[in-house]
Each structure stands twice: as C-alpha cells, then as structure tokens.
Amino acid sequence: MDLATFFPLYDANVGLVTLYFPIDLAAATQGAVLLNNYRLGFRALMRWTYYTCTLATTTAGAGADLVFGVDGVPVPAAVLSLTTAGCGQGDTGGGGILPGTIDPDTVLSLTSTLTGNAFLDGIIALELTFYNLDLRDVLATLGMMAQQA
Amino acid sequence: MALPNLVQSPLILSGLSDDNAGLLRLVFPVTLASLVDALVIVQNYGFGFPVDIRQVRFVATTPATTPGASIQIIPTIGTAPMLTDASTTVSGGTLELTTGGCGAGEITVGAHITGNNRLGIGSTLTLTVEATAPLAAFTEGAGYIEVMAYNLAHRHVLSVLKTLCDV
Numbered sequence: 634m635d636l637a638t639f640f641p642l643y644d645a646n647v648g649l650v651t652l653y654f655p656i657d658l659a660a661a662t663q664g665a666v667l668l669n670n671y672r673l674g675f676r677a678l679m680r681w682t683y684y685t686c687t688l689a690t691t692t693a694g695a696g697a698d699l700v701f702g703v704d705g706v707p708v709p710a711a712v713l714s715l716t717t718a719g720c721g722q723g724d725t726g727g728g729g730i731l732p733g734t735i736d737p738d739t740v741l742s743l744t745s746t747l748t749g750n751a752f753l754d755g756i757i758a759l760e761l762t763f764y765n766l767d768l769r770d771v772l773a774t775l776g777m778m779a780q781q782a
Numbered sequence: 783m784a785l786p787n788l789v790q791s792p793l794i795l796s797g798l799s800d801d802n803a804g805l806l807r808l809v810f811p812v813t814l815a816s817l818v819d820a821l822v823i824v825q826n827y828g829f830g831f832p833v834d835i836r837q838v839r840f841v842a843t844t845p846a847t848t849p850g851a852s853i854q855i856i857p858t859i860g861t862a863p864m865l866t867d868a869s870t871t872v873s874g875g876t877l878e879l880t881t882g883g884c885g886a887g888e889i890t891v892g893a894h895i896t897g898n899n900r901l902g903i904g905s906t907l908t909l910t911v912e913a914t915a916p917l918a919a920f921t922e923g924a925g926y927i928e929v930m931a932y933n934l935a936h937r938h939v940l941s942v943l944k945t946l947c948d949v
Contacts, residue, residue: 647939649831722822
C-alpha cells in the first residue's frame with residue numbers, strides 16, 4: 634500500500650514519530666553506552682537524526698561520534714558527529730539515517746566514540762524521527778477505500 | 783492548564799480526537815541556572831514541513847530552590863537562515879518560570895497561543911530567554927521544555943479522509 638498514491642503532496646510528512654533523548658555530553662566518553670536495547674514496538678522507517686544543543690559546551694577541542702546500532706550491529710551510515718564548534722548554545726545539526734525497516738522487536742542502541750577531547754560539559758536533545766509504517770498503512774488503506782466508494 | 787490553540791488548525795474528526803490528531807512533541811532539556819537573559823536555548827529549529835505551534839510548557843525534573851527566581855522563555859518564528867531579532871514573536875506562548883512553579887515534577891504551561899504560530903516548510907523556531915524584573919536568576923534546578931505542535935500535513939490527510947468517508 635502506497636500512501637503517496639493518494640496523498641502525493643503530503644506523503645513525505647505523514648505518520649512521523651519523533652523520540653527525544655537528553656544527552657549529557659560529559660557522559661559521551663569512549664565506548665559509553667548512551668542508549669541500550671530501546672525497543673520501538675512498531676514497524677518503522679527511519680527518517681532522520683538531529684540534535685539541538687541546549688547547553689553549550691566549553692570544552693576545547695572536544696569531539697565524539699554517536700553511533701547507532703540496530704540489534705547490536707553498528708550502522709556506520711547513521712553517525713552523529715559532535716564537536717565543540719557544533720555544540721554552541723542553541724546549535725542544531727543533522728545526522729545519519731538508519732537503513733531499512735525497523736520491526737517491532739528490533740532494538741536500538743547508541744554508543745559514543747571519541748574523535749577529540751572528551752566533552753566536560755554541555756547538553757543536547759538527541760532526536761530520532763521515524764515513519765510509523767503501521768499508521769501509514771492504515772491511512773493508505775482508508776485512502777483506497779474512500780477512492781473506491 | 784491553558785487551552786490549546788485550534789483556531790488555525792481545523793480538523794474536527796470528533797470531539798475526542800481532534801485536539802490530538804497529528805500532534806508532535808519536541809523536548810529540549812535545560813538546566814535552570816543556564817537560562818540567563820537573552821540566552822538562545824534553541825536557534826532556528828527547522829521542522830521541514832508545515833506546523834502550527836500549539837503549546838509551550840516546562841517540566842521540572844530537579845527542583846529550583848532559589849528564592850524569587852523568575853524568567854520568561856519566548857518562542858519566535860522566522861525564515862531560515864535568520865537572526866533572532868528578525869523573527870516574529872508568537873502571539874502568546876510565553877513561558878514564565880518561577881521558583882514556586884519549578885518543584886520536582888511540576889509542569890508550567892505557557893500562555894495561550896492566539897496567533898503567529900504557523901511555520902511553513904522553510905520556517906524555523908527559536909526559543910530565547912528574557913529576564914523578568916526584578917531580575918533573579920536560578921542557581922539550580924533542571925527540566926525540559928516541551929513544544930507541542932501540529933503536523934499540518936498529517937492533519938490535512940486525515941481531514942481529506944474524513945471528507946471522502948463522510949464520517
């Protein structure tokens with residue numbers, strides 16, 4: 634079922650679900666697990682990752698990659714690279730996209746790898762945005778039924 | 783709790799579902815001590831699709847104890863790229879945080895939003911701090927700012943389906 638068939642203008646933005654995780658940057662040390670076995674519970678397709686720095690870091694030369702894992706397997710294409718320059722007050726930035734469909738039993742994880750000095754301070758809101766594929770299927774089915782009626 | 787703004791977001795699926803259909807929740811964690819005058823908490827946050835801002839609120843997770851502390855958080859809307867001073871202030875939505883309202887687990891709801899709350903595809907949201915007089919900054923406490931917004935694409939699809947199904 635393709636939602637775009639019935640709603641081509643709005644298809645891209647329907648059924649989005651966003652999760653927010655507050656991350657204390659000082660906790661993003663080498664190998665730290667920041668999210669472990671997070672089960673989404675519905676069929677989903679990743680749209681984007683994003684962050685907003687709500688408390689600027691003052692650490693010089695800091696850097697860390699936040700790496701997402703799907704069922705324990707790291708996804709190199711979905712890395713969120715954080716640096717001192719990118720974590721000024723109010724800064725926002727985008728990250729990678731997890732490939733493929735996430736099943737209800739899939740679990741997500743997030744680990745950090747240092748690429749510079751360890752952050753001593755700073756806070757970000759980490760954002761994961763998905764399509765809820767179950768919801769999109771329902772809407773597409775309703776669209777088909779309405780068209781046939 | 784202040785009533786949500788629905789004036790610019792017509793849908794009316796039913797009395798129960800209309801308020802919440804297509805509702806998004808943004809979460810921005812903050813420490814209260816960092817919220818000084820003119821601080822930009824969130825700068826040029828882009829949704830990438832049209833939204834109506836419905837409500838701004840704060841949930842305290844670590845209590846504030848500073849006597850008499852008080853600040854305001856002002857939501858503004860602009861077109862990316864933009865500077866904060868070139869943006870339009872949302873009518874209503876101002877969030878006033880005080881020591882008395884920031885006990886652990888307490889929720890402070892922003893003023894009722896009455897207009898200037900629509901973001902187009904290229905629009906962005908900025909949240910800034912404005913000190914209230916007499917100035918008394920927080921020295922402790924933490925929590926998160928929640929911004930509730932309607933995904934207008936989602937609501938449009940539901941509205942079309944409602945019309946087609948004549949329910």
